[in-house]
Amino acid sequence: MYLTKEEEQILNGEAGETLRQAIEILVALGDIYGADSLIPIKSAQIAGVSYKTIGDAGLEWISDLEGQVKVPSILNPAGMDLEDWGRLKISPEFAEKQKAIVQAYKKLGIRCECTCTPYTLEGFSVGYGDHLAWSESSAISYANSVIGARTNREGGPSALSAALLGKTANYGFHLEENRTPEVSIRVECPLKESDYGALGYVAGKIIGSQVPIFRLKDAPEKDELKTLGAAMAASGAVALYHVEGVTPEACRLGFEEPEEKIIIERSQLDEVYESRGRACKEPELITIGCPHCSAVELKKAAELLKGKAVSKETWIFTSRELANRYPEYVRSIEESGAKVVCDTCMVVSPATNSYSCVMVNSGKAFAYLPGMCGAESVYGNMETCIEEATGGKRKKAGGSY
Numbered sequence: 001m002y003l004t005k006e007e008e009q010i011l012n013g014e015a016g017e018t019l020r021q022a023i024e025i026l027v028a029l030g031d032i033y034g035a036d037s038l039i040p041i042k043s044a045q046i047a048g049v050s051y052k053t054i055g056d057a058g059l060e061w062i063s064d065l066e067g068q069v070k071v072p073s074i075l076n077p078a079g080m081d082l083e084d085w086g087r088l089k090i091s092p093e094f095a096e097k098q099k100a101i102v103q104a105y106k107k108l109g110i111r112c113e114c115t116c117t118p119y120t121l122e123g124f125s126v127g128y129g130d131h132l133a134w135s136e137s138s139a140i141s142y143a144n145s146v147i148g149a150r151t152n153r154e155g156g157p158s159a160l161s162a163a164l165l166g167k168t169a170n171y172g173f174h175l176e177e178n179r180t181p182e183v184s185i186r187v188e189c190p191l192k193e194s195d196y197g198a199l200g201y202v203a204g205k206i207i208g209s210q211v212p213i214f215r216l217k218d219a220p221e222k223d224e225l226k227t228l229g230a231a232m233a234a235s236g237a238v239a240l241y242h243v244e245g246v247t248p249e250a251c252r253l254g255f256e257e258p259e260e261k262i263i264i265e266r267s268q269l270d271e272v273y274e275s276r277g278r279a280c281k282e283p284e285l286i287t288i289g290c291p292h293c294s295a296v297e298l299k300k301a302a303e304l305l306k307g308k309a310v311s312k313e314t315w316i317f318t319s320r321e322l323a324n325r326y327p328e329y330v331r332s333i334e335e336s337g338a339k340v341v342c343d344t345c346m347v348v349s350p351a352t353n354s355y356s357c358v359m360v361n362s363g364k365a366f367a368y369l370p371g372m373c374g375a376e377s378v379y380g381n382m383e384t385c386i387e388e389a390t391g392g393k394r395k396k397a398g399g400s401y
């Protein structure tokens with residue numbers, strides 16, 4: 001791989017040990033994947049924040065790093081709500097470690113709003129064709145597919161290295177030729193909301209890490225694309241997809257039909273919804289917001305919960321910025337007894353590990369909860385999740401239940 005004189009000096013340790021390590025990681029990846037050079041990036045999104053997933057070894061590594069990131073950089077969800085960790089009964093020991101991890105990242109100049117939907121935040125804009133180094137799989141999929149930006153599936157350490165250098169190795173999805181669809185997926189039935197999560201769950205299992213182009217009957221909304229991509233990245237390893245007539249590259253570049261073709265039927269999606277009888281019958285916990293809820297999703301949850309009371313533990317995850325921007329939605333949700341939780345999620349928080357059956361409206365959470373939290377997962381749309389949470393109960397006049 002070609003390195004500039006300055007990059008050579010960094011590799012020789014002339015800019016300090018942190019940058020030497022960082023460039024070493026990027027050069028190693030570049031050599032493995034055949035990159036010609038390092039290229040500048042617009043931003044970095046760094047996964048590997050929850051103490052539950054990175055542990056003491058991760059904390060130690062980050063704490064030893066020095067210097068400042070060179071591009072706008074932001075963190076993925078942590079293991080707890082950083083302002084109110086007691087509400088999901090996180091232990092003080094965990095909280096101490098988690099705070100230390102976030103502090104260590106902050107010292108490097110990284111924004112500590114912990115979210116997997118950074119593209120919704122003020123001052124973190126991402127545009128078509130931008131090169132990025134992002135590492136949370138749903139955010140990667142959204143940036144690549146829905147925005148038309150360019151990022152590989154970075155790991156936490158490589159995204160952090162890229163943030164510190166302001167560069168990444170030029171291979172994979174940074175190159176136009178690797179962004180062409182390899183398989184076409186036709187779906188004839190109409191799709192709505194959580195159907196896209198079910199579709200992503202089914203599609204990801206079939207296509208693994210291929211780049212698909214979807215031919216759909218309806219044009220999905222942004223949140224539906226978010227949920228589709230998140231699920232495909234979890235049940236498979238899809239980092240980029242196109243939707244004919246919808247996503248920017250499909251519209252601008254007009255791809256040819258790939259040779260490999262798949263048809264997904266309604267019955268395959270129905271099987272995901274039918275998980276309830278198979279896995280567990282009685283969810284003890286309801287979780288919404290994987291990926292983190294958008295303003296539209298928060299509003300919908302608030303409307304569905306208005307005047308109702310939850311009888312089961314119910315957590316709704318979003319970014320702190322959106323929760324602060326829409327206090328009226330948060331109020332409506334919390335008046336029902338449900339909790340709006342920021343900075344974390346049902347997958348990376350240790351809180352979920354104390355439940356054995358969890359209901360979700362996310363194909364990604366559906367795929368990950370058994371492995372990452374030891375809980376069976378049950379799939380439903382947001383309405384069904386809220387019905388399950390409230391048991392159909394309405395709040396009595398005067399506010400008592």
Ligand SMILES: C[C@@](O)(CCOP(=O)(O)O)CC(=O)O
Nearest residue numbers: 047048049050053076136137
């Ligand atoms: C589950 C996931 O969304 C977040 C957990 O990863 P981490 O704790 O940020 O390394 C990982 C991913 O899918 O990229």
Ligand code: SF4
Nearest residue numbers: 116138290291345347
């Ligand atoms: S909410 Fe879902 S998409 Fe976001 S970090 Fe957690 S598991 Fe990943």
